Amino acid sequence: MLLELAQSKKILFFGGKGGVGKTTISAATALARANQGAKVLLVSTDPAHNLGHLFDRKIGSKIVSLAAGLDGMELDPEETVKVHMEEITNSLHRLMPIQLRSEVDKHMKLSKDAPGMQEAAILERIAEVVEQGVKDYDLVVFDTAPSGHTARLMVLPEMMSAWTEGLIQRREKADKFAEVVRGMGRDSSMQDKVFGDDAADSDKMRESGIRKILNRRRLRFTNLRDRLADPEQTSFVIVLAAERLPVLETIELHKQLKDGKISVDGLVVNKRSPEGEGSFLAERHALEETHLTTLTKALPSIPRQDLYLLARDIVGLPALENLAKLIENNSGD
Ligand SMILES: Nc1ncnc2c1ncn2[C@@H]1O[C@H](COP(=O)(O)OP(=O)(O)OP(=O)(O)O)[C@@H](O)[C@H]1O
Ligand SMILES: [Mg+2]
Structure with a gap:
């Protein structure tokens, strides 16, 4: 399912609660697609910068090459707000009468920490990255910050316009x-x-x-809004754990995104308890099945892909290549 989405869309967003595997799975999906010869850009909008941790190298806010066919960047909220505020201040300086300059500066200083400013700045950067990204790449993959923030971000273009x-x-x-x-x-x-x-x-x-x-x-x-709301171009993938609350939160996130006209075309249930590994994990596996029944009942038409909990953490390119292979092999699911 993941690879099919990566093949058929131009823009993929990965969202979900903290720690479910958004960064890992978005990166592995991007890599799997790049391995097929596509040009892919992987972008993190998460202030925590965990793309760098995952690839075990410094990435930062400029595009760098991560693997053959795969480039990456981390949007830095603080830097983005700074650049965004400088641009606005410069335009205001040009446009306002000179005697109002100190007023403008005072106002901008206050606005820097105003609620929503960081989101507006990130959104403006996302718009830029999308505009350029769809020209230069076959696919742009966004690894987003945990859910609440992301759902708000996705409806923001509508509000801002x-x-x-x-x-x-x-x-x-x-x-x-x-x-x-x-x-x-x-x-x-x-x-x-x-x-x-x-x-x-x-x-x-x-x-x-x-x-x-x-x-x-x-x-x-x-x-940006038109592009995000176009299901031919853009899909949102929700990553979750097979537990009670994450399932309920996924159903809620799906509703918020649907209200924002964002098409959710994939559910990835990550870190599933493996089968045939003893009675403890078998019990957990059965419990997970009951939670997933709730999920499937609520969202019957969205394709789902499950990934097992692996014995090791996924860090560095070779580990990601392994996961990319799993995603490729699972793609018919
Ligand atoms: N299938 C898996 N098996 C084993 N470990 C996994 C699996 N998927 C992810 N992990 C591990 O879980 C941890 C969290 O993963 P990741 O950073 O991708 O989550 P995230 O959703 O991006 O988190 P955050 O919300 O903090 O950004 C990492 O240590 C990662 O290696
Ligand atoms: Mg992450």
Whole structure:
């Protein structure tokens, strides 16, 4: 199932609770696809940077080569927020009257830690990576941070484009109003009173500058939203453990994603207790089956792939290659 998804989609997201195996499985799937000759980009949006731990090397926010056909990068939230804030501050400096500069700086300092700022910045980076990634690669695989955060992130493009749209409309209204006042003032001294002569021109330039920036942002978010909501291009894979709460949380995450128009096309049940390894594991295996019955009943049409708990941790390329082979061999499941 995993390999089929990797073959048929352009963008795959792996999500789920902490520690279930998102990083390991997304990386192994990306590797399995790269081994078939595809060009694959593996991107971590998780602040914890565990892609580097998994490959046992430094990765960072610039694209590096991880294996033949497989590149990777880790989006760094702090750095992303910093760059994002610098860009906004620079544009505002250009667009606002010079005497407001210190106000702008004060405002931006406060905004840095505002709720949602980190998500907005990461989302903007995801949009950039997706835009470029689908051009340069056959497949872009995202390893995401634990669920709550990710579900919010996936519906954010919708919110952000609605928000920018609102701003644009408000600006347009303000523009029209300004035009009317300017028109009224043509034969009188009103124009001077309201704008001053030079002020009228620089105001106009500022307005069109701001509108250009807002339009660009809106386009970026609507493009991302359209791409994420297109099941031909994008799928979300939920990774989980075969336990009671994770199963219930998976059903809930699926609902949130569906509400956000994101298509969930794969469930990976990881770290399953192996069979034929003694009575303790046999008992656990049977218990897992009952939990998975709940899962299948709630989400009957989503393909599922189970992976057994392996005896060792999965660290480094050779271990990942092994898992990639397991995923390949399991692909008919
Ligand atoms: N099938 C498996 N068998 C044995 N160990 C596994 C298996 N899958 C993952 N692991 C191990 O479980 C640990 C957690 O895996 P991983 O980092 O991929 O989870 P994650 O969901 O990305 O975690 P986080 O939410 O912290 O990002 C790692 O030590 C990994 O080696
Ligand atoms: Mg991880």
